[in-house]
Amino acid sequence: MAAPFNYEILDLTDEQVDAEVAVFGALTDAVRRLNQATLRTTVDHETVEDVRRQVDELATRLEKSMIPDNFGVSFTKGGRIRGYGNAVVGLRNPNAVPVKVVQDKVNGRATAEFELNALHEGPPGQVHGGVVALVLDQVFGEAAAAGGVPGMTGTLTLRYSLSTPLGPCSAAAWVDRRDGIKTIVKGELRRADGTVTVTAEGVFILPKWAREQLAERGEAPPQYE
């Protein structure tokens, strides 16, 4: 696996990045649709087996040329950031919800509106508690970054007050205060009717090993955006 923060600077033009965003974004969306159809289909077993064989063939075609392991994060000379693999927001990650997080750097705040579906189920009809944590962790990290102090999750505490039905949801997080190398972020998840169902507090910190590694290279901490 690539070393943390060992990112590449790529010689790609904005046009090339736009093209890969379009082409791979469309593939990822199609595969997301297939993910949901795989879970919800009631077609006969013969059809399922035939589809499975064809899915295997398509995977084989894509695997003919692949990066060796994880996607990592790379930057272009023009300043574009290619964090396509991120488990929550990654453009090329079909498992990513997807969530589009909006950072407000003036107020150290991050917000996101997104749709949770059958793939995100825990208790029947409801969002899995872990999926709530998954999304909030990302939104919280981006709030810390929007506040000017990017870091990694040190602690995260979630309070589940009400159920969150599958469907449209929104999340918001904001920098509550700073304490040395710690950034304390607070935030919440709202269900479709606007009711807050989960509140959370996180402490974000750039860990010692990462600060040392960056200092050795004379680099600043990366931004989350």
Added chain:
Amino acid sequence: MAAPFNYEILDLTDEQVDAEVAVFGALTDAVRRLNQATLRTTVDHETVEDVRRQVDELATRLEKSMIPDNFGVSFTKGGRIRGYGNAVVGLRNPNAVPVKVVQDKVNGRATAEFELNALHEGPPGQVHGGVVALVLDQVFGEAAAAGGVPGMTGTLTLRYSLSTPLGPCSAAAWVDRRDGIKTIVKGELRRADGTVTVTAEGVFILPKWAREQLAERGEAPPQYE
């Protein structure tokens, strides 16, 4: 969406359940492979577009007959549980890691070994903090159930002490104590070398609305298994 705990009792034989486990399990595994190939492929854009068209066709075939929304949980007359949609452990959910959780009912403990890959990335080369929370929430809930007191996450507190590289991981959770309708669960995540990287504590509780709904029907709380 289905009402919480509004589960069906299906008239399926064990052989029918075994057959659907085999057929849909294989499709789900193939789609998981496609998910990873979608993220990691470096084939040319023309091939990607062709694959995308074919993925769309396969989705259309599966969508010809589908359940209307989420999968929910159903039971067979023989006592088999079909919670195939679960976001962490669901047999038919291609987004599920997958994690196979082993419940130890004697000691109120749950454990899981699993592999996290490029689809679970946060910081370059490392497991996304939210994915850690996603998996632990499930393992913690199953520990509460193994301890005889199933419930939903009330609070979950995670402490990220060390980085967790992508690769083989394990999780363990156990009932620490009970306090009225609350079950306090503690647990941890270990990376491949056996080092604990994340510790967590959760309070599990069957919420009031769920207890009322079950009482109205004269039903006992469902088991997580």
